[in-house]
Amino acid sequence: DEVLTIETSVPFTSHKCEPPSRSVQTTPKELMGFFQDMALMRRMEIAADSLYKAKLIRGFCHLYDGQEAVAVGMEAAITRKDCIITAYRDHCIYLGRGGTLVESFAELMGRTGGCSKGKGGSMHFYKKENGFYGGHGIVGAQIPLGCGLAFGQKYTKDETVTFTLYGDGAANQGQLFEALNIAALWDLPAILVCENNHYGMGTAEWRAAKSPAYYKRGDYVPGLKVDGMDVLAVKQACLFAKEHALKNGPIILEMDTYRYHGHSMSDPGSTYRTRDEISGVRQERDPLERVRKLILGNDIATVAELKDIEKQAKKEVDEAIAKAKESPMPDPSGLFSDVYVKGYGTEAFGADRKEVKSVLP
Amino acid sequence: DEVLTIETSVPFTSHKCEPPSRSVQTTPKELMGFFQDMALMRRMEIAADSLYKAKLIRGFCHLYDGQEAVAVGMEAAITRKDCIITAYRDHCIYLGRGGTLVESFAELMGRTGGCSKGKGGSMHFYKKENGFYGGHGIVGAQIPLGCGLAFGQKYTKDETVTFTLYGDGAANQGQLFEALNIAALWDLPAILVCENNHYGMGTAEWRAAKSPAYYKRGDYVPGLKVDGMDVLAVKQACLFAKEHALKNGPIILEMDTYRYHGHSMSDPGSTYRTRDEISGVRQERDPLERVRKLILGNDIATVAELKDIEKQAKKEVDEAIAKAKESPMPDPSGLFSDVYVKGYGTEAFGADRKEVKSVLP
Amino acid sequence: KEMTVREALNSALDEEMSADPKVFLMGEEVGEYQGAYKISKGLLEKYGPERVLDTPITEAGFTGIGIGAAYYGLRPVVEFMTFNFSMQAIDHIINSAAKSNYMSAGQLSVPMVFRGPNGAAAGVGAQHSQCYASWYASCPGLKVLSPYSSEDARGLLKAAIRDPDPVVFLENELLYGESFPVSAEALDSSFTLPIGKAKIEREGKHVTITAFSKMVGYALKAADILSKEGISAEVINLRSIRPLDRNTINASVRKTNRLVTVEEGFPQHGVGAEICTSVIEESFEYLDAPVERIAGADVPMPYAANLERMAVPQIEDIVRAAKRACYRSVPMAAAA
């Protein structure tokens, strides 16, 4: 495959490190893959929106559309031996790690076919065999957890790294500073990826952070500010970060990105930001459109071919939903499974303990 | 009274602010007061050590000798309308705020005459009417509490400030970063005073902090590094900080200081640092000796006069202990008092609820 | 007149803020966003950003700041977006708020309220569904209230804000939109309910059912069903988990001689366990049947709708337990 060298949209801004080059190496195949992956993610999230409105998905549901370049660019730089952990906005990260659409939708609809057998829900997707550790619902808590994964990697001398994703809102959490300090003291191969979509729920970054320079958080750890809407910039930054982390310990990547949807399905997403702002980002920075332009500009595929890919994505999503709907609800016995790995034969009780109980294996 | 101008031991190191002048104004009277106050504190802590060894004080007991210049210099810069909150190493801060020796020793011995009527103990001294809010046993927790006091001051437009003291170990706590961010966002008149005595229990600062530059914590808030063994430097820094905080919001003061005793009475204090290190500080940086030299050098008092003050301090301490010993143990009814301000007449139970109970007023 | 629980809470906050300038509200999204669940709607506009404060998502930090402000003499109302997140701040609630008045022998009182939705909502999974009633109510120094109806919500929240001690105020997201009739008296700005007193929601003769929050509604529905079968159930709305109104509970059991406790939280060391024990301690000889405990299943909350339904008490669970207590035979089901 031919190698292309493409300039990132904007330069990297660096803190306490030499930034990587703006010239990113890629191939037509990689670009086509990026387009395909992002189109699929975009479609999945739009479908999830509909399923939610049709009341087939319950509770919280946080969509990732707009931020796809982060998930996709990161995967292009790392292997499945590297670990990823993120927050509740986890559908696309899961897909990027090799999760399937059917398992995603089945989980969202609370079916046994889900990646957590319907027990986790939207916020709790996992794929441990591919290095994906969730899906965490408590803002900021995944940051020490991710540093702990990195601890495990260092302890077992695996020469791999962990990417810990969190939002701009989460970046103010004290446990970030605690974990970062320990990661730095212990030289853990931990990469903190702040997905700065500029809002934590309805709060603009500057209202929540005196210093919204998230790539400088903690000050003593190197950091890089990256255009998170540019999949190639993300890939370049992640390659750089992985190399850095293996040699020197933690590093922070701030991904400048945007979520098109509201925070979750109960948030219209339009009271704290203008429609112009949203459509401006869509028009000028959309990650999928950027790749489309690159593909067309480099004569890698035609407009129609790309449209076909998008149609194919829609078809895959629709088929997956149909399949997921066929997956049954969990068996009632599932209420008591997986409370423990080892239950020692003790009894666990249902709401009416005289009526429903179970012996934990 | 004649005004003296004295140079601080070392220059201030500043972060994101213009440091105050090294030339500090004082008077003979003030210097004599400093000597007297510090001599009394020193004596009090040495007496507490003996009382502990005589088993008259129980549990934890954290002594302040070596760090007296921080308590005394700070008080010289502020009023009792300003607030102070600190950690468990609180005896001398309490004394500085106008607490009495008798109440201190009575509290240490768990007597009704104690500042918390014997219910708090060594770590829980308070003197709210003079702006002293404790005495807190959980490392780092006093930092948001102190910012909350500052919030109260701003809310009520009192034009006063809060000094929140914490150790180098506590400086790594995430809640510091959380509180500092909020204090900065809301322009709270909060002064964070890191008493850097270079050890958190048995852990040297550099083993606990990747970046031990505590005056730069958080990065975006101004800070000042101060020789905390030089009472005049402390006073100058606190004057500066108060003015700053009222105008611009939070500021950090890192006081370079030293504790002579072990962390608490169970720690000999000699396994993680050398005896040479301790005696070196005593000889070269002792806060009391520095003031003695200033007084003698400026012909304010004679060697004998200063010795007399120290003797007087010893006498006061001995008398206070004798008095405190006469204070009775709390009445058993004290077990149930102050659980609530308003108990609504509900019952509270003792260990054997059929035997001991009380109606809460 | 009818009023939703949301309106009741909102009006209570509004009235107390208007009555006492020391009262202020802080928390995530309470201001510009009008509250994640719109409890604080309109308050920012009315009282301004000095008294309605949006915080960063840093529970330990802002809770500590709230408590410090209470030390200083203000009357903060700290909202947790849900009580699950209060775990990040629980050291402050226990060690900085609950214990301060005692440790300082009365010098450092902490007149404030911690409030927000508690327990299970719908489909929000294991990390967002925990009930904290028993944890907080185990701690001396705290008061713990949990309203059911709009009248409860108004009367208890207003009482909590006026109370000189730290109050943990456990709401329920699924009740926010529910409407209840409210009396004219309850609409008066002077209205409060007494802390530490349970309410007999429905009088009965044969069995006592205790519940709090959303479960009161279930208990009342169960009582309807039971009455059709000739069982007269007395339903006690606890309102206050700490102080627990042992007198009202025991008096009722001394009358009915049978007890069913209902709660959505985990069973072990739960509210039901305490109520059962209190009745054994004080009214042992009056009990004609074993106490029946209905509680959340002893598992983390599953997401799937069918499992979730099994994980929280249903009306039929209460009915079945009440019948058991009354020695009506019920068919024994197989273990799951």
Added chain:
Amino acid sequence: KEMTVREALNSALDEEMSADPKVFLMGEEVGEYQGAYKISKGLLEKYGPERVLDTPITEAGFTGIGIGAAYYGLRPVVEFMTFNFSMQAIDHIINSAAKSNYMSAGQLSVPMVFRGPNGAAAGVGAQHSQCYASWYASCPGLKVLSPYSSEDARGLLKAAIRDPDPVVFLENELLYGESFPVSAEALDSSFTLPIGKAKIEREGKHVTITAFSKMVGYALKAADILSKEGISAEVINLRSIRPLDRNTINASVRKTNRLVTVEEGFPQHGVGAEICTSVIEESFEYLDAPVERIAGADVPMPYAANLERMAVPQIEDIVRAAKRACYRSVPMAAAA
């Protein structure tokens, strides 16, 4: 052979670290300082700084890191200097450790131990004396153990480290220096005790006394006194608070027909409340007297020695309660 609880814990850690390279220890002062209470003495020297890690005083951070390491497949032992400080990390213990295996349908197991001294020590005041047994034991997903003797300490800690689930291991500072006889079997490196099983420390006929940790010793002393007065008390050392050995407790009560529960923690929603309720649920008809509950006083821990003594159960409280349960008359004291 005699052994202190400290030596028992130390040897258990040593043996498990030696047997499994995935086991490591982290916490404040566990390394160079040899442990704030010297439980980890010699381990840094023996296993090096990769496996014995001194942390900063940042419980949320290092606990989260420990749990992440367990996700990855290691077997961390996280020491809290005391369990009071675990409140800064409790969100991780509950939401990141206890619930992960369930939420992930078995993908994310968390094989680790949280350990340290729990409950009252001597003269350390309100913020350093809380017992967390009932809080942690209320949470499905966690196992909660609390040793009394050296044999308990060895057998339970070794079992906890080998267990594939998160275990909260509640020690007691005042027991660390106590010596107990240990059998040859218990000294073997293969020795473990079963999780979820209580131990009958002393058989008896007239009354059952349940206790855990330090209170087991008090219960045994109370049983000595009672035996001199002709009352034969059966003393149950719970060992495991979750799973709770309901079978052993109920079997004992079915034999003795009387129950006294003893714990140092706060009474409301405590361990005693759960045990009482379990017995009411399963053995109501066997009870000949109200269950007697002995617990910490319902107040924050006072510092003064005389009040502190009143705030925790004493041997005479247990004796008195047991006699009451056996319908021996006791003089009623005035309210305090």
